[in-house]
Amino acid sequence: MTTTPSISGTELTDPQTQALLLKLTVLADDEIILAHRDGEWTGHAPILEEDIALANIAQDELGHAGLYLSLAQTLGGSDPDRVAFWRGPDDYRNTRLVELPKGDWAFTMVRQFLYDTAEALWLEAATRSTYAPLAEVAAKAVREEKFHVQHTALWVERLALGTPESERRTQAALTELWPHAAQLFQPVEGEAELTAADILPDLNAVHARWTDLVTRHLVDKCGLTLPDAPTTQPGRDTHTEHLAPLLEEMQSVARQHPDAEVW
């Protein structure tokens, strides 16, 4: 986690800086937790190529977390490794979408598709941020994210239009995951002001584009049925019982060797 965004001439006010720090943490938390869930398939995926593919995807998502947290560090945030390995479940702000156990292959692919499309569209919009360091990070990450979208879109299609069993599992995954996916579009505290200043993308506009894109793929192309999304749901500070054991495993090496300088 070492790439330093270039210094920008954009001046942020203190409230803007605090809101942006929170947003960057939220974005990184989703990437870290999803990367861990994807990494759980290493050595267990249905075929070798997919084992490698998910490891690649996880590595990219961790790379993006590194970009967000390095940017946060230049804004006064903590060291990226401290943020990743020394916060407990009460402090993580990831969505419940990404912390749910990895489930079967259909669950993993549907989740990754819902996430990748949301991330790619958000990043694409964030390349137009008036805050240059964020625009730079987004321009870098969106180029990588397109490969995820290609891959997971194809898998969802293959599973949905495959056998009755694969279709049943894919629909079950979508039914369970769809309400959680809406959480990706919950703004953080202070986000409205950053959006007004064109520092962050308009989340509602990204949400609308995402709904259109995934509906065309999941419903029109794959013949799946979208359940209703809940109108209200708890925020990112409310987790399932699945996050704590994930963090315990993910952070165990760092916490056993707090003075380690080289991994």
Added chain:
Amino acid sequence: MEDSTPSTVNLQPSTIWDALASVPDPEIPVVSITDMGMVRDVTVGDAGRVTVTFTPTFSGCPALHVIRESIEQAVRDLGVTDVEVRSTLTPPWTTDWINDDARERLRQYGIAPPAPTGEGQLIQLDAEPTRCPRCGSLNVRMTASFGPTLCKRMYVCDTCREPFEGFKSV
């Protein structure tokens, strides 16, 4: 960057570029980091301080530390004591920067070089056409959209039956 003449060390940026041209890409050693377009800028300051700016290929590339250390070592080997290696994200790295000579070496090594990126289609669902590095056929199938490193994917040629790696167009 302005052209600054070193006062204490008689070293031209071109000499440093030449030295960096011999630093191999850790994951694809037939090409160098300058072939790949990863070195973006070299400056020699008044006091002889050398600053090298590079850009990562993929943000999650595990070879970044190795590349950073290799750059620093290559410059130190020229007798420079004050070296700074910076990284930048702007403009983001693209496979369009891989030079023609390096593309030919990639092909001879068995890796299909990247196709032009086609800017403006950041979110596309179909992959770009790829040519078999052995026989030149376009009659190829992608067998895995991710490969042994972040920058490559796996193919098989249906004309000569050879499996091969292809560079992603980024």
